[in-house]
Amino acid sequence: MENKFTAPPVLPATRLRNPAANLAILEPLSRRGCGPGLIILVSETGKATSETQRIHGCVPSPLMKWAEEGYTVAEITEVALASPDVALSQALKELEAISSTEPKNVVGIIGKPRIIQNLLKDWMDELTNLLVAYSTALWNQIAPHVDSFSQISGAVIYGDMEGDENSIIASSRVPQLHHLAGNTAKLIQRTKAVTAYSYPNATSYLFGTPFSKDFSYNIESVSHSRSLSFLKPLMNGPYFDLEVIWDEHTYWEFENRSVENTMNTMVQEPYVNHVPTMTGGIGREKLTTFYRDHFIFQNPPDTETYLISRSIGIDRVIDEFIFICTHHSQIDWLAPGIPPTGRKLEIPFTSVVNIRGDRLYHEHIGWDQGTVLAQLGLMPSYPPYPHSVPNAQTQEKLEYRVPIAGVETADKLRDKDAVESNEMFAFDLFEQTYHQLSTMADIKLHNVRPMFELRGRNYIVTGGLGGIGYAAVRSLCEMGANVAVLDIQDKPNSIFAIVENEFGTKVFYFQTDVTKLESLNAGVDKAIEALGSLDGCLPCAGVNCNKSFVDQSWDDFTRIQEINVRGTFFTVQRVVKQLIKQGTPGSIVMMASQCAHIAIPGCRMSSYNASKGGVLMLTKALGVELAKHNIRVNSISPGYVDSQMFRDVLATQSERDAKQPFQAPPLRRLSDPNDLTPAIVYLFSDASRHITATDIKIMGGLDAGHIDGHITYE
Known part of the structure; x- marks a missing residue:
């Protein structure tokens, strides 16, 4: 540097x-x-x-x-x-x-x-x-x-x-x-x-x-x-360039990370106060200890600031800025006592810096701790209201909508039109009892767009180097998530690096064989270490066998079940153990298939159908079992997807059978990964917070009916 x-x-x-x-x-x-x-x-x-x-x-x-x-x-x-x-x-x-x-x-x-x-x-x-x-x-x-x-x-x-x-x-x-x-x-x-x-x-x-x-x-x-x-x-003075003095101080704090040089930019006995957490130090000795043990080396590697405004007075510099980092490690001064969540943070800050001569005397740094907790996933939306309310129909159960926003606070500071003003004015108590259902007037409508936000969340995707898996990785990153990809190849392909550069999130790759428990556990452990925490997974590793039922061998069947079922089962198991250990909610999205619902003439994939039927039933079982941990489990069932694996199947079929996937669905086309990724994002997001043990069919309507004459039977 x-x-x-x-x-x-x-x-x-x-x-x-x-x-x-x-x-x-x-x-x-x-x-x-x-x-x-x-x-x-x-x-x-x-x-x-x-x-x-x-x-x-x-x-x-x-x-x-x-x-x-x-x-x-x-x-x-x-x-x-x-x-x-x-x-x-x-x-x-x-x-x-x-x-x-x-x-x-x-x-x-x-x-x-x-x-x-x-x-x-x-x-x-x-x-x-x-x-x-x-x-x-x-x-x-x-x-x-x-x-x-x-x-x-x-x-x-x-x-x-x-x-x-x-x-x-x-x-x-x-x-x-x-x-x-x-x-x-x-x-x-x-x-x-x-x-x-x-x-x-x-x-x-x-x-x-x-x-x-x-x-x-x-x-x-x-x-x-x-x-x-x-x-x-x-x-005529003396005048000092206060802006340069402040920029010099922050350079030694955040870029060069030198405690000694940071302290040498300050007067003999300075002090720093982070107002929300009351962290910092009064005097050179205590402030040096704070910088060394709790600040300079605790800021995550991806820490950056986005300056919004700067005012310079006779002895002060006042900044509005957005503090950006990923909570990969414990940050004592920002979130004391909170283990790393792996969440992305974008926090509006205000700093008031008093400069005496050509050295800093003190810093007062302020931010909204509520938005920090909200972005870390630690702020409930509807906690119980502990006080009595005059004229309430019942005092049996009252909840209130917490008037705290997440990343929207940074979005609006960066762009005044990004979020509507005064939407919290509609917040009110939410009144409900076990004996009386709420009326529509009791229900406060939320903005939908923020519910789809995945910023700062961390996911594992197996089979993420190609096809649906890669499309899912890209979409998760587009929505702000960090992703660890586990796949069988030794190294990721060339398109892998494009995702991280395009969206500014973190993408990691770990070579993993999901059919070997030792390799699978090692891959997940490396992903957890890299991401800091988990919010869910997408087990997307899968294979097919395009043979008639009577021609499929023991090894053919075993390979499909090992990857499609056992690999999915134990990937999810290891991720769920981590979510329970963290004590945080999570979402698992399984890859089922239309083959778990219907049998199509001409499709010689009985072992594949059996594996996807197992995944579909596993989704329902885990959705019920894990609900007590606030872990949701859902699946999507793609229909005919334009992928290399499907093209390989078409190449072995008769002309008549090869036409069916294009003409049989009521929407009369193949799907592609772009038809699937919105559903994956939805199931990972808070927009689906009341959905579990559910499958979303993305089959172009084929599950409901087909165009007459376009599915034939021998």
Whole structure:
């Protein structure tokens, strides 16, 4: 695999200096390694000590956060503001002296009503100096001196909407952004443009100060993004290509599958949360373990994503996409505790990715777990309704239609017209008792098309390399199923590979002799291993003997019964054992024949007729016996089928007998595999969910009657 990205560098060491007692300088922690200058004003509790570099629960100190955003940060503590002009002058001097501060002529400031906050870091990414004050009090001490320093280009201040001194914010020549805790808006005196946001759920201006009593992770996160949007245009950055950063991260996750490189695309203490299953990790150590043991190497080999839309903000990438895979192995993060079902999954996802500087900070990934369970075949359509319902005719038995869709959710996201809107509005309780039949008004009609869907299901087809068997394999794949073909040839023929490429499903081939139990069991076991699970089988291996009754030998009869009856019996037996082991429903489709129903003059196939009569009766017996396991067993009975085996029979017949198959059926033609495969698909699908122990005759009407004069008797 050709690498799309070079391996990302490991995280840089923090380059922290303390040129003065109440001044700390931290160079950018971005991969770029340089950025604009940013001054942050903090309280005494945030002074430049080991506390400055603290990261707790993935929440960094203001100094660390702004350095991760790509700024060269100067942190001034509250004590130094006794001489604000001196403190500001020294901070600017230090920033200008550091080679990582680029450019040298613009600075931003971030502050609060009492403590200057993270906002300053956002402004300094591409310009030299911004200021963030985490309190109004801190800002008000330094504001009279800001106008004296042309390098400062903007300020962010945290304050209160009303109350103490923290609600009065001093004016300045530089543009200001105010983050105000409280509900009530108030007029703010303006000397320059001021942008003000209120945060009704914040208890005080300290909502933006990490590790303080009133800190609010979510509210501060909103304010931080707004600060970035305000500051970066003032300083012309720093701007990073967020789309490339996100694509790089997913490359190492899904394509290259490197835990180390994936983690190196993230900040020091990142976190990931898959919302429906609450899986992921908080912090580097736990997230590394999650990626290694439960994510990167658990995604199936056929995993892919189909992007629907992408929105890119100042610090976020929001994707709508369809996550596509086959459930061949247990996927802890997606379906915890659920063994592989072998079902195909197409799940609408939404991801919200927060990027800090040029590395990922967090991912919030969401999807509908209901559609996952539905597509895995684990969501009943009509479970019992456990609550009482006013005005119901009876409370004896109530069921409800689960308002959850399967693959249709992905289909509609991909194509708005693929599925009608609002069809679930018709869902209602289903009321029925053992003593009272439902009226038609009680029955809710379902859409028919989804019932024929076989997407993600897994089947075994014996004798699948030619004729009806191959046609069935192709049709099953067309409807979304994965198929394992068992046949006697050493290798599949050239047309075999076409199916997989045409429909994008999985097709496997295993050389198998259905007349030998050891070979048959080995072939089925290999199929189960390749597919992951089974949903049913089509025993299609069969042979004929075109001889008169008196000429058929012991070996002729034995060969036909071995393949047509015993091979069918033990193929189905092995598949049924697997279905019972899985505890999942299944469908078996047998190949009977018109020869199990009628005898045709001129057809010298008595041993074949006997074998197909056995298959027909086996269908009925198993349909009844296996119903308790929710395994349906049905058969189809083809009439005259245009196949090589049938042409070989015609070649031995008289001219009169050879005409009968074409002229005797009321529809007056031979059938071909295209007449049979829709019935096979139907019997495998949920459209036939109430059909078992049943045979479908596909004989052109020959079982009901024939055209006079076109069946003759000697």
